[in-house]
Amino acid sequence: MSALLEIQSLNKGFGGIKASDDLSLSVEAGEVHAIIGPNGAGKTTLLSQLSGGQKPDIGRILFKGRDLVPLPAHARAHLGIARSFQITSLIMDMSVLDNVALAVQARQGHSFRFLRAARQDASLREGAMGLLRRVGLEAKAQLPTRALSHGEHRHMEIAIALAGQAELLLLDEPMAGLGGEESAHMVTLLRQIKSRHTILLVEHDMDAVFQLADRISVLVYGHVIATGTPDEIRANAAVQHAYLGEE
Amino acid sequence: MDLSLFVIQFLNGLQLGLLLFLVASGLTLVFGILDFVNLAHGALYMLGAFVCAWLTQVLGNFLLAVLLALPVTAVAGLLVERFIARPLYARDHLDHVLATFGLILVIDTLVHLVFGPEGIAVPLPDFLNGQIRLTETLVIPSFRLMIIGAGLAAAAGLYWMVTHTRLGMLIRAGASNRTMVSALGVDIERLFALVFALGAALAGLAGMLIAPITEASIGMGNNIIITAFVVIIVGGIGSMKGAFIAALMIGLIDTLGRSYLDDLFKLVMSQDAAETSAPAISAMLIYIIMAVVLALRPQGLFPPKAR
Amino acid sequence: MTRMTWITLTVMALLAVLPPVFFWTGNAFYLDLATRLTILAIAAVSLNLILGYGGLVSFGHAACLGLGAYAVGIPAHHWLYGGMDALATTNGFVQIGLAVAITALFALVTGAVCLRTRGVYFIMITMAFAQMVYYLIVSIEEYGGDDGLVIDTRSELPGFNLDDPLQLFALAYVSLVVVMLVVRTIVNSRFGMVLQGAKGNEERMVTLGFNVYLYRLVAYVISGAICGYAGALLGNFTTFISPEMMDWARSGELMFMVILGGAATTLGPVLGSAAFIVLEEFLGRLTIYWHLPFGLMLIGVVLFVRGGLMGLLRGGKE
Incomplete structure (x- = not known):
């Protein structure tokens, strides 16, 4: 090593x-x-x-x-390098899916793209849904972030940290x-993650x-x-x- | 260069700087402690000028009018604090800005209703209306010296307050943080009201001091408030020391720039070019300085520490 | 279609139909009112991009409006009275192009400084830069200084006669619709998501790898350029321009339109401009002291109405 x-x-x-x-x-x-x-x-x-x-x-x-x-x-x-925050640091006014989709978007290079609607963009949507599935939140994807519990916010943080496919x-x-x-x-979730990061x-x-x-x-x-x-x-x-x- | 003219311009700059400090110190106090953006601060400055002008006409005594107008503007500050600022402390700055923008319209119109659309001139008592002959060619109106004296006295008073009182301790701590202030065992509501009233009185005082020169007029506050913003941005919002130094700096640069920039330009460009560009540049000078300061230090020259 | 889409389409249809009807029925005055409303709505929509979606409380947007108007007035002035041959023209494309280019440049330069700051610094510094432009124009005697400048000839566009109030309204209306669609597209794009994300949580966006400063600067420039375009239309509409157009009270009014109508909504700024024009016109007719009820109303809206008119129309539903 x-x-x-x-x-x-x-x-x-x-x-x-x-x-x-x-x-x-x-x-x-x-x-x-x-x-x-x-x-x-x-x-x-x-x-x-x-x-x-x-x-x-x-x-x-x-x-x-x-x-x-x-x-x-x-x-x-x-x-x-990706980071999750101790005090939950999500964009509360946006939906759960949007939060994670932004993280996927960040990985796909610059976002100076003004024309296509981001929410209809399959690569963002599917990427984000996949991550939400991994942390067990796909059913809540469309809810506003502030509607979720604290525990669910912590899982969102992990999904966002994973989105960057950061080493x-x-x-x-x-x-x-x-x-x-x-x-x-x-702990179970982090166990699954540790093999790849x-x-x-x-x-x-x-x-x-x-x-x-x-x-x-x-x-x-x-x-x-x-x-x-x-x-x-x-x-x-x-x-x-x-x-x-x-x- | 004409030396006596320079001295006069220098004193004019100093006078503008000290007036700016009186306005800016109240702004920076209210923002530093209350975290409240008060656009209507300039309206309180105007209110001070009008109340003082009216009292001077009624009483026939300028100094007495100032003494009476000070508590009036302080009370106006208290009312603004109680009914507009207090419900908005917990909201964001955008709400502060919009509400106090509305308040400016209200105060401007009320002044218009009460005192009429014309400005009110303020006659000075004889002993302030004279001139002091410093040298053969150098004559200074004594009232301007009084403004400088009063401005310096107010600055000294504020300095004492900041360094020697409990309120000053809170200011130095940069205590925009409510929990911290209450942890110190201070009655927040009273402290905030007091700070607001003090800021209003300081702005009012500046308005009273300028009124005999420019007369009290509607909209006078809207011109000075932006310059006062430039002062506290350059000085560092919440810093009393920064406000003082930046106010003098801005006052002097603005005044001297308007007088001497064309001479300066003539050294490097043609007479014509200098005479056309100098007024434009000197009008923008303080904003250019603000931009340069911010580009180098986004928090201003003297950012308060604990924020 | 959702309820909001219906409301938006209805309002925009009414705005298209009513003013010409007033004009043809002999109430030309209301067409003028509608043209002013429409032009201010374009400025408000542009401000909404940075204020509503970007969370950037710019208190200097009127500077762009004024600069845009002077970009029409100054070339027209030289065309008529000589001097500055390179600039002298009545060609609408050149004038409007100039308006957009100058305001974009102004937004780029001032935005580069302003966006380094946060919160109340940002509010004050945008205000100060606008005031700088105000004093700059005041200091130039050639263009009337304080007294302002009369635009003797309107912009010349092929196929358009802007001296015809109906055609001027049509241009303003079509521009408004296009600008609304453009801003809506930007807001829903990847770029727009970044802008809104940065409003919600800047630190998060930076940690994800977004250079938030750069995205905001681009939004600031787009917004300024659109507002400059609105200014060019406004100059053609009023045919008299003065530094007063850039007074910070005008910036405050633009903010008021966005907030009153409903920030971060497509239709909000239009509703806000309409409300502002109606208030100004009808309160102003009742009393010369109309700023008093107007100011009180502003305070009341801030204290008691959240989400603006769009919030009320939604009936509390998301």
Whole structure:
């Protein structure tokens, strides 16, 4: 295996607070790499720096050997990075199908096409329906997005992340706010996905993390204090002290 | 270059800058704390001018009229806050803009109804109506000095407020965030009403100070409000310091640009070309500066930190 | 066909039929009113593209209207009084082409700056740029400055005589229908989906890989160019143009038309323009203080009516 994503000495501060402190991490192609850590450890800030929402103060982010830092967010998407958001970030006024169709549209190159009606475009429609089927939402395709439940929104996020056929998926707490049964459903879904994508997973739900992850990195105050297999992390004294022990 | 003319133009620019600051500070205060866009701020400026002009005619005393007109504009601000702004705080900026645009029409027409379509001139008391001879060729109307003095005093007062009071602390925190403000244990409704009234009074004061020079006229607020927007965009919306520096900058550039741009152009182009292009360019000068500032710093020169 | 389609077709049919009937029955005044309504509706439809569908609250659209009108007035002025030979013409194609090109360029340059900003900055800066054009025109004495400019000869188009009020109305009406269809097509296209998606959630669209800035800029330019076209028609209609056409109050009125009629709908801007013209005309006839009830109504609409007239017509249904 080779590193698909190589994060080198990332630093990012907000005023006096260091959200990333000399953060280094590598994600191998094909693995599910989970990031865990207490609240405020800088997990979401890390994802934002990867997807381009925020720029690091110092450091490099190599994706397939290419530095992402100078690239704007939309350009990173074209290289094959997709992101889901911790706080559901959908277009509430649009239908479920439109939301996913836009994601399919994004993959098909530029959208400076002014004439053909997008909703009648078979490639968009069928692509989006296929994705909704994978996450079990095809029956709700025509509903306005705001009419769906929180759990269904989380599944939409996954469908949208998948639409880009991105090599690397950045998933920000896909389990957030899900009930027991919904969580189990999500874990099953992510299991199916992991064979085709490399996943960087930020998650609080430890059961899910230990079920899904090939490797886990523990982030505390913006710094990676340990990386290893789930078993290694479970056994790691520093981790237990800094994080797991406190729970 | 004629030095005394330059000094006069410089003082004129300073005067415009300080008046702009009075208007812009209220705008930036209301936006910074309340997150409310008040297009009708200029209408309050006009209201101040009219009320003061009318009181001056009734009482025969300009200073007394200013003292009485200040609370009147503050109360007008309170009414606007209570009946238009407050129901709209939770809505988006588009709704603010439309409603306060309607409010401008209402206030303009009410002023028209009450005070008539003509402007009202404001006579000055003798001690303000004189001129001060600085040198052989340099004569300055004393009232203009008073405007500059009053503007500086208001700026100093605001500075004190921002640095030494609880309200100022909230402003410096850039507290457009309701939850944060209430977490500090502040009665939001009262704070917001107070801020609005203060902003109205500041705009009203600017209108009162300009009225003896230009007279109070309908629509006067609509001209200054856009320039005040330019000021707070350049300064950084919500920043008192930014408003002050940008107001002086815009006031000076606008005034000096209108006087000296043709001379400047004549250095690099023909007399004819300079004389035709200079008025056009100087009319656009502050907008060009705004565009340049925004191109370099989309948040303005002094963006408030915690937003 | 849905209920909304029926309503749209009915309204547009009435707008086509009623004004000529008024004209032939000796009420030429109402034809003029309808022509003004139709031209303002074109401007409102163009604003709706960025305001309604794009969520970009532009408070400077009247600048495009004014620039379009001056693109007719200035060549006509030189044609009659000499000077600037390259510009002097009464050829309608050249004038309208100029109107569209200049407003597109204006929208491109100012949009490139404005769209770097968000929220209230955007509102204020679009307003400021419009005011800049206002002062620019005021400062040019050759074209009348503050006093405005009389257009002595209307644009000359083959087969059209714009001096005939009926033909001018026909041109405006056909233009409105075409512009409505164009905007509708754009809105439903892939481009339009991106524009609407960015209104709903900009961060999401950027993360998906859309260069939202570029899409918005293109929409801004299209909108400005259409409005410039409307301005060229307006200049031909009023035959008197002045910087007052670009006053920010005019921009506010255009916004009011879009919001009152119903933003992000095909017919909304037309209904809004009609409501505005009717209010202006009939309130104005009752009292010279018509801005008072008009302003109060505006405030009332914002406070109490969501979704505009189209929302009411829909009867609350989606």
